[in-house]
Amino acid sequence: MVKKFQRLDLRIPPDYSLSVEVLKKMEKEIQCDTKETIKFLQAISHPTRLRVLRALRIKELCVCVLVALMKIKYSKLSYHLKILKKAGLVESEKRKNFLIYRLTGLGRKVLADLERPSEDQGRQL
Template sequence: MDKLKSKSIYRSSCEKYYLPQRNQREVRAALKKDVAPVSKMIKVLSDPVRLRIMLALSVQELCVCVLVEITDYRYSALSYHLKLLKKMGFIDSRREGTFLLYRLTDSGRVGLEMITRLSKIAKEKKPG
C-alpha cells in the first residue's frame, strides 16, 4: 500500500486516462480501509459445513446431539464449527437443562441472507 502514495498515476502506463486528484485520493483511501474483519467473517461463512449448520439453525434452535444425528458429522467436527460460528457472532447458545441449544443471531441471519442472495446469483450465472 505504501507504493500507492509514492506513485503518480500519470507516470504509469495509463497516462492518457484522466483521474482527478480528488478521485485519486478517494481510491487510495478506499484501498487503505481495513477489510480484515469482514474477510474473516466471509471466510467463516464460506465453509459448506458451517453454512449447512446455519441453514439448519434458521429453522429452529438445535442441540449438538440433534445436529450429529441429522448431519452424520462427528460431534468433534460440529463442535469446532459451532465454536467458530459463535466466535464470529453468527450463532449463540443457551442452556436448557442438560442441553446446550444453538440458535442463529441477527448477525447470523444477515450473513445467511447474504449467502442466499449470492447463491441465487451463482445459479443464474451461465457457465463459461
C-alpha cells in the first residue's frame, strides 16, 4: 500500500507525513459500505421530511394532524413517513383508529446534530 503512494507524484510539503498505520485506517474506512449512510442522508434531504421531523420534535402527532399541519395530501405524507420510518428516524403506534408518529432517539439526535452550529458557521471567508 505504501508503495502505491510512493509511485504517485504527490506534491505535498516535505514535513508532512502519514504513517503506514494511518494509511491502512484510511484505506479501510473508504472501503466501508456506504449504502446505509446514503439511505439515511436521502431520508433527511427532503424539505417535507425535515419539517415532519421538526414538528415531531415538539410532540408526537397523528397522521391527520400532520396532514393538516403540512398542508399536503395524505398519500404524499404517507410516502415521506415511510421513508423516515425505514431510516429509523420515526416510529408509529396505533391507538384505536389513529396512527401516532413520534421521533426515535436517533431522530432526536439527528435533529440536534443538524441544528447545532458548526465550527465553520460565523467564520468569515
